[in-house]
Amino acid sequence: MNNVCKLCNIKSKAAAKLKDEEIERLSFNCTMVKFVKGDAIIKQGAFSTNVAYLRNGLAKIHITGPYHEQLVRIVKAPCYLGLPTTFGDKINQYSVTAVDTAEVCFIDISAFRYLLKSNTDFTHEIMMELCRTELEVFYRCANRTQKQMRGKIADVLLEFSDKIFNTKYFNMPLTQEEIGNLVDVTRESVSRVLTEFEKDGIIKIRGRNIEIKKRESLLMISTKG
Amino acid sequence: MNNVCKLCNIKSKAAAKLKDEEIERLSFNCTMVKFVKGDAIIKQGAFSTNVAYLRNGLAKIHITGPYHEQLVRIVKAPCYLGLPTTFGDKINQYSVTAVDTAEVCFIDISAFRYLLKSNTDFTHEIMMELCRTELEVFYRCANRTQKQMRGKIADVLLEFSDKIFNTKYFNMPLTQEEIGNLVDVTRESVSRVLTEFEKDGIIKIRGRNIEIKKRESLLMISTKG
DNA sequence: ACAATATTGTGATACACATCACATTTAGAT
DNA sequence: ATCTAAATGTGATGTGTATCACAATATTGT
Numbered sequence: 001m002n003n004v005c006k007l008c009n010i011k012s013k014a015a016a017k018l019k020d021e022e023i024e025r026l027s028f029n030c031t032m033v034k035f036v037k038g039d040a041i042i043k044q045g046a047f048s049t050n051v052a053y054l055r056n057g058l059a060k061i062h063i064t065g066p067y068h069e070q071l072v073r074i075v076k077a078p079c080y081l082g083l084p085t086t087f088g089d090k091i092n093q094y095s096v097t098a099v100d101t102a103e104v105c106f107i108d109i110s111a112f113r114y115l116l117k118s119n120t121d122f123t124h125e126i127m128m129e130l131c132r133t134e135l136e137v138f139y140r141c142a143n144r145t146q147k148q149m150r151g152k153i154a155d156v157l158l159e160f161s162d163k164i165f166n167t168k169y170f171n172m173p174l175t176q177e178e179i180g181n182l183v184d185v186t187r188e189s190v191s192r193v194l195t196e197f198e199k200d201g202i203i204k205i206r207g208r209n210i211e212i213k214k215r216e217s218l219l220m221i222s223t224k225g
Numbered sequence: 226m227n228n229v230c231k232l233c234n235i236k237s238k239a240a241a242k243l244k245d246e247e248i249e250r251l252s253f254n255c256t257m258v259k260f261v262k263g264d265a266i267i268k269q270g271a272f273s274t275n276v277a278y279l280r281n282g283l284a285k286i287h288i289t290g291p292y293h294e295q296l297v298r299i300v301k302a303p304c305y306l307g308l309p310t311t312f313g314d315k316i317n318q319y320s321v322t323a324v325d326t327a328e329v330c331f332i333d334i335s336a337f338r339y340l341l342k343s344n345t346d347f348t349h350e351i352m353m354e355l356c357r358t359e360l361e362v363f364y365r366c367a368n369r370t371q372k373q374m375r376g377k378i379a380d381v382l383l384e385f386s387d388k389i390f391n392t393k394y395f396n397m398p399l400t401q402e403e404i405g406n407l408v409d410v411t412r413e414s415v416s417r418v419l420t421e422f423e424k425d426g427i428i429k430i431r432g433r434n435i436e437i438k439k440r441e442s443l444l445m446i447s448t449k450g
Numbered sequence: 451a452c453a454a455t456a457t458t459g460t461g462a463t464a465c466a467c468a469t470c471a472c473a474t475t476t477a478g479a480t
Numbered sequence: 481a482t483c484t485a486a487a488t489g490t491g492a493t494g495t496g497t498a499t500c501a502c503a504a505t506a507t508t509g510t
Contacts, residue, residue: 065367066376066448072363084363088356094363116349120342127341127348130355131313134362138297138309138319141366142290145409149497151291175457184370186498191459207506223291374467400487411468416489432476 005030010055010078014125022115022122029111035098037173042082042096048089050106052081057102058164058173062181063094071182073140074099074174076164083130099173144184147222152183153193154221157203161212168212230255235280235303239350247340247347254336260323262398267307267321273314275331277306282327283389283398287406288319296407298365299324299399301389308355324398369409372447377408378418379446382428386437393437 005011005027006020018026032055035041041052041059054077061072061081072094075081085093086109116123143155156179161168174182176190185193197203202218204211212218230236230252231245243251257280260266266277266284279302286297286306297319300306310318311334341348368380381404386393399407401415410418422428427443429436437443 063363063367065371067371070367070370072366084356084359086356087352088360093360116352117345120345120348123345123348123352124341127312127352127355130352130359131309131311134309134355134359135313135318137359137362137366138288141297141362141369142288142295144366144370145295146290146292177457187458188460188499189497191457195459402487412488413469413490414467416487420489 004032008055012053012078012080012125014080014122014129015053017121017125018115018119022119025111026107026115029108030105032103032105035102035104037098037100039098039102040095041098041102041104042085042092042094044092044095046092048082048086048092049109051083051086051109051112052096053105053107054079054081055103055105058099059096059102060099060174060178060182061094061096069181070184071178072137074159074164074182077102080126080129083126084133149183149185149189150193150196150221151224152185153179153190153197154218156183157197157210157212158215158218158222160210161215168215170210171208172210173208229257233280237278237303237305237350239305239347239354240278242346242350243340243344247344250336251332251340254333255330257328257330260327260329262323262325264323264327265320266323266327266329267310267317267319269317269320271317273307273311273317274334276308276311276334276337277321278330278332279304279306280328280330283324284321284327285324285399285403286319286321294406295409296403297362299384299389299407302327305351305354308351309358374408374410374414375418375421375446376449377410378404378415378422379443381408382422382435382437383440383443383447385435386440393440395435396433397435398433 005015006023008015015023015026035057041054042048044063054075056077058077059075059081061075063070063072075096081096081104082092082094116126144152147155160170160172164170172179175187176194177187179185180187180190194203194205197218198205200214200217202212202214202221204213230240231248240248240251260282266279267273269288279300281302283302284300284306286300288295288297300321306321306329307317307319341351369377372380385395385397389395397404400412401419402412404410405412405415419428419430422443423430425439425442427437427439427446429438
């Protein structure tokens with residue numbers, strides 16, 4: 001699979017720092033796999049032997065909590081998946097599942113380690129990524145534990161609209177159960193809050209399609225939780 | 226301040242990988258500060274110009290949440306403080322405060338970056354640390370959002386007994402308000418649950434001193450939360 | 451097109467914990 | 481030793497959301 005990584009136009013910021021020779025090495029130790037919605041990309045409990053890079057699509061990071069599944073966060077391409085669990089442990093400590101069709105590059109962990117050793121700019125970018133995501137998790141956790149359910153559900157809608165799809169109309173790829181697992185609310189409550197938001201004219205729902213009609217209201221609900 | 230780092234017997238695992246020349250460089254860019262209970266070691270909102278290494282003592286990582294302060298976790302020496310916020314952002318995204326007397330080494334960030342570039346074994350250890358702590362935060366968050374208050378308070382007691390002090394008798398350095406901020410429970414509820422645990426003979430409380438009398442009961446409460 | 455499964459909606463009720471106000475005790479400063 | 485501030489304890493009440501059971505709708509597979 002020569003030149004694929006060199007010609008790839010969705011390289012990570014870290015991979016962009018690699019020299020030709022290193023890119024070539026990457027190409028020989030990299031395989032691209034396509035996934036459909038619901039496919040497991042990384043499995044909690046399995047051995048971690050690859051670094052996964054989401055080239056396009058959406059995925060969800062989820063773990064088994066003390067009582068039920070917790071959705072840690074939604075990840076949007078392009079980005080590395082599972083860096084903490086790939087390096088932090090020999091066994092995957094969480095799962096990553098495709099939320100719709102996705103393309104993932106799997107890089108052999110030894111080759112990745114070699115690159116970490118040989119290119120300090122690459123390593124620096126990877127470390128930056130680890131730092132940023134850990135900070136993000138802190139804030140997410142504070143929000144999840146302190147906000148009330150309307151605020152949390154408003155956050156979900158704002159995240160899909162503003163950060164994932166960049167549009168006020170979008171097709172919600174998550175079920176209400178999954179939304180509930182993302183913000184620690186039961187699917188019945190998710191249903192009720194979404195219906196309430198529609199009744200209040202804040203959003204419009206047509207099946208899975210959602211339109212944000214009053215973004216300021218959502219922002220207010222998000223803030224006041 | 227020569228030789229101090231070389232002679233230090235509480236080096237981090239990462240620092241243990243450094244060569245003599247690198248250790249010397251560290252010594253010239255490192256200063257040790259003592260803190261008392263309540264002192265701010267890292268301040269949310271301030272510029273991050275140093276890497277902090279907790280040589281001994283206890284500290285708490287805390288952030289300002291949407292409604293009130295959240296205690297992210299208690300850290301026990303020896304370990305780096307604030308790596309994610311030091312590298313992830315120019316401004317500290319969270320605070321670290323001494324929970325009792327503590328000694329902290331502050332390392333100039335440029336010197337630290339130099340070491341990251343020059344010693345890949347050092348960098349590898351730092352990355353391992355980042356990965357492990359991110360995974361830990363995921364699990365903490367799942368526990369905080371899914372467990373009920375008795376389970377969470379049982380967890381705190383077990384953590385202080387099993388991981389921080391390594392003894393069934395210990396002096397609780399946190400107020401009930403702080404315990405509440407660590408597990409998202411009001412101080413009134415913390416008071417009630419601790420009293421209940423004492424009434425049930427699970428723990429014995431004498432002022433700030435706590436004795437774990439029925440560890441298995443706490444484990445069960447933790448699990449059944 | 452149809453059947454099976456998954457997802458969502460809804461109403462009634464229960465539960466877990468927060469909130470509030472105030473009293474009491476403990477710790478720290480002088 | 482005393483005073484002040486912080487921390488803790490307590491009772492009553494309210495609130496937010498979960499739970500449960502079931503019906504209705506949507507999606508998927510054949």
